[in-house]
Amino acid sequence: MVKLNKEDSLKIYKEMLLIRRFEEKAGQLYGMGLIAGFCHLYIGQEAIAAGMKYNMNKDDKVITTYRDHGHMISLESDPKKIMAELLGRKDGCSKGKGGSMHLFDLEKHFYGGHGIVGASVPIGAGLAFADQYKGNDNVTLCYFGDGAAHQGQVYESFNMAKLWNLPVLFIIENNRYAMGTSLKRASSIDALYKRGEGFNIPGVQINGMNVLEVIKEGKKAIDYVRSGKGPILVEMDTYRYRGHSMSDPATYRSKDEVSEKKKNHDPILSFKSHILDKKIANEDEIKAIDKEIKGQIEEIVKFAKESPEPDESEIFDNIYQ
């Protein structure tokens, strides 16, 4: 098991908790009609974004699909601007033009936020191609879900990435359901990390519900790619607590299944227990963090609600440079 010092442990705990509370609040605001359209929550999967971020270098890149709030938060992008974007406001990270599925923050090397399932995978390979072309040692973390893992362009990307040994981690966040279709009903094999074998891309499966596992095994994967050996395929075994999007009541799985995951595998509760058991911090320190996050969420919501809608005059801005 990887050992983290107190400062890093609490930072990661805080980050995961911020994602959780942010997403819970987004769900509430959706229910109140302040957020519209599609909104995909990251609750249950927090350990992946937070753990992998811990392993990244400053200039490494991240790209993902539409379940993107958590990744953007983990990269320390301003959560106020993310919430403002969800509300379709002027101060949103995409000036209110993208919405939940189209978050971007190039200063933090976050390249979206893509709404077409599978399409972000060749783009991620292209980000890695650019770093190889420029001759630096950055790597790209290219996240997608178990649903996207069946798209043809994913395998086109695997082929080129290995052919040219691009510095990219293909990270499948396997949360077991592609919208309402369980992996069993969509795939002839269960182990998605083996999907790269035909391209000579090594695969590794990581318990994505345990942030320490993500950090330990994820670091090996990043080191492998950074050493110039080419791409790696990482399957993060995880679970989403909520429906696919806010409009999905998730009736395709049993309540028992969900509550078992929440009770026995929750990434935040288990890490909190670890912190307390190992006496890294005490209850009071944890409570202080919980309180701090609560206050932060209030500020985030206040900022987003107070931000005006974009000016109508801006509608044609940013079509062309």
Add this chain to the structure above:
Amino acid sequence: MTVQKLTVRKALCEAMSEEMRSDDKIFIMGEEVAEYNGAYKVTQGMLDEFGSKRVIDTPITEHGFAGLAVGAAFSGLKPIVEFMTFNFAMQAIDQIINSAAKTHYMSGGQVKCPIVFRGPNGAAARVGAQHSQCYAAWYGAIPGLKVISPYNSSDCKGLLKAAIRDPNPVIFLENEITYGMEFEEDYDDDHIIEIGKADIKKSGSDITIIAFSLMVGYALEAAEELQQLGISAEVIDLRTIRPLDRETIIESVKKTNRCLIAEEGFPFASIGSEISAMLVEEAFDYLDAPIGRLASIDCPLPYAENLERLALPKKEDIVRKAQEICVGI
């Protein structure tokens, strides 16, 4: 500036090579662009000059390499993506439209996508329906894209250089039949043509004939024949489809009062449909006759020689249609 003969193929190659010499962020990728020297030899010699880092053969994987190039563009490089034909780019159209064209807008201007998608478009000769479609109207419909489809060597060179320098995604529609055509023009190394400007290839006073790509050649031949018949035709080469040079079109029609649009694409919701609608909205009072449209017939392109001939507009069709519009002159 020197007057010389240059094929369209060579003009395109010179445009890319000159730009690549001055900006090392530019690279070209596509099927057979490097070791084979281009399926249609447009990239002849580029591998030798620039090496395999910048002239990159891809597997046959249009969707994948289009998306990969978009990612490289997001990250600050300037890719030129060659499609062996735009018919194959249908495999990649999601990346072109959803990723390349829309991300700048969806990111509130943060993400930039300086990329050129180029290759032959439209019908060649006797290659059947799947290899013979014009995509000008398809891409022309998309905000976020610029769409260029020039005819002669000078315009191909000047506009391809402009496309490569443009910070936006550009669709550059070439024509296989024109690749070997030679045009005598003035060329120099900094020959740039502004995107979005049509060119009056021949002035006239009785009718405006609007065309782009290969059809410009037929329109010019038709104009000569019409001259013999006493009809003075003005020929406008659109060169750029999007943004459309509305001003040049409207000014010409105000002068000639008649208009015919000729293209190779399908007739439904075509470039001709768009221009007709625009003229009805903005120059109706100047029209002395109904606007004429020539396009491919509403049919997948047949293989048989006689049927193929029936399907696509030719010089004779332009002459006949122009005469109908100009009846009474």
